[in-house]
Amino acid sequence: MRDLTCDLLIIGAGSGGLSLAAGASQMGADVILLEGHKMGGDCLNYGCVPSKALLASGHAAHAQAHGAAFGLADQQPVVDYAAAKAHVQGVIDSIAPVDSQERFEGFGVRVLRAEGRFVDAKTVEAGEDRITARRIVIATGSRPFVPPISGLDQVPFLTNETLWALTEHPAHLIIIGGGPIGMEMAQAHRRLGSQVTVIEAQTAMGREDPEAAAQLLEALRGEGIAILERTEAQSVHQEGAEIVVETPTGAIRGSHLLVAVGRVPNVESLNLGVAGIETTRGGIKTDASLRTTNPKVYAIGDVAGQGQFTHLAGFHASVVIRSILFGLPAKVKTSHIPRATYTDPELAQVGQTEAEARKAYGAALEVVRFDYAHNDRAIATRQARGFIKVMVVKGRPVGATIVGPQAGELIATWSLALANRLKMSQIAAMVAPYPTIAELNKRVAGAYFSPRLFENTFVKRVVRLIQRWLP
Structure with missing residues (x-):
């Protein structure tokens, strides 16, 4: 058994673990990263990347079969499913070097290809190594839940x-x-x-x-x-x-x-009990700073039980790195974390839904919307179905829902707004190139102000008065 020490031990080389390892090592910390399976975790190998690649194959087939609206003859696609899967694997292979062991070793990370198991509050065994670390981060992700269906x-x-x-x-x-x-x-x-x-x-x-x-x-x-x-x-x-x-x-x-x-957190093999780490039904129990019930151990990503998104895991990494490297207080704020489903149409959400906002704010809530049917780019591409609606309280958005083409792209603007407590006036002030789907964000912000400007009799009286006095 080899005894190793480090500043930071990360268990799991998925999106959260990799983000943390890259940042911490490049800022001078001595980092060991454990991964008993594939580098890149679920997102690269089984989740986000392959699913979007297969959706792209489906989109190409659908476009062939529905060209008549654009002046092209509909063609029944000849599908080679094995070739579509080869395309998926090719996409994974293209991205894999970014998550590879070699790349992270180039950052100075010691990468050990073994699963980790706690033996006490600050020590983890992995293969033939026993690792003692000043801080430990669990980033073991999740796996598919198999329901107890008979047979x-x-x-x-x-x-x-x-x-x-x-x-x-x-x-x-x-x-x-x-x-x-x-x-x-x-x-x-x-x-x-x-x-x-x-x-x-x-x-x-x-x-x-x-x-x-x-x-x-x-x-x-x-x-x-x-x-x-x-x-x-x-x-x-x-x-x-x-x-x-x-x-x-x-x-x-x-x-x-x-x-x-659904999915379940990967915690069973970690032997968390000996390290004084408590779990809940959703994952490892953490406080607002993602610290577990063992003050030297943190949990990030899926295993922390706050959501199962690659971008959330990356955000968690950015939170804990402040505490681990600099001893600064850092708390997780999740109201600005978006989610998206990449079907056609896409569906994206950030912050509160309309129902959640009505429950939280009651009569103070205003809901504004704008339809894709009034977006010229959507009309030109025959995708003019869908809508965006924004939940607003005292001039600030508290949530946004979008269903339609590029909803996953559009929702980023509202994540920015929620993260920085922007006002609807600041969204309305942006200028989007014409014609783009991105205009929807500006137009829905404009819809918030339209009744205040165009249906306000006081405004109209003021304008008429000013017009009388202008030279």
Whole structure:
């Protein structure tokens, strides 16, 4: 057993762990990074990157089949599913060097390819090494949750981790779970020629604004995706080459099954108890500074139980680095953390939804909206369906909901606004190039002021008076 010491030990080389390792090492800290599986974690290998690459394949196929509106003959795409998966792997391979062991060793990080396990409050064993660190950060991420559905363990099923190895085109893909992962993979596979059925025990996209979710689900159903809401998957079995999911309304038969019902934190192998680290149902228990119940240990990213987003993990890294390297107080503020579902149309949210804001602010809340139907770029590209609505209290936005093309891009402006407590007047003052989808952000801010300017009789009287006196 080799004894090692360092300033900072990071367990997990996903997006949060890598961001922290790069920053800390380049600012002079002695950093050891543990990773027992793939560098880059879930995001690079199984999540954000491959899913968006497959969605891009689906988008290309859909464009071929729907060219008539642009003066092009509709062409039924010839889908090579194995080639689409090769495209996905190529994208992963292109990005992988950025997350590679070699790159981080170049920053001065000692990278050990082993899983870590606490042996006391400040010591972790990893393979043949015993590491004692001044500070430890747990960034082990999460994995797919496998629900206790009768018979599921007796049939072959896919998760977001195993889907990418599949090269056989699914004739009929059954998806259990109607959240963002389920919806994205439903649309990607439908556009690549699969029949798709989504089974959701509650409401599909139930976390999102109901009006925005309804528009998204309508679009997916319009493409031929069967979405069964408030339908429980009671049991699963196999009959020959078919997988059969039994529901209260009957059996669903398909060629492949994808389980996408959520994720659980990776904590079991860490032996947290000996280090005095408490957990909750959602992950590791932390305070506002992401410190665990062991004051020398922090938790960031999915395992901290505050959300499962790559950008949130990166933000967590930026928070804890202040405490770890400089001893400065730093607390997590999450009201400006956006989320997006990259279907077509996209759905994005930051801050409070309309329902949440009404509950919090009551009559003080104003909701302003602007429709894609009035955006010239959206009209020109025949994407003029969708809307943006912003929840405003005393002139400041407290939340924004967008459903439509490039919603994930547009929401960044509202994250900026919430992070810096900008006023609607500051958003209205920006100038977006014409014609762009980005004009929607300015126009919705303008919609907040329109009734104050154009429907205000006092303003009109003042203008008339001034006009009489102007030379």
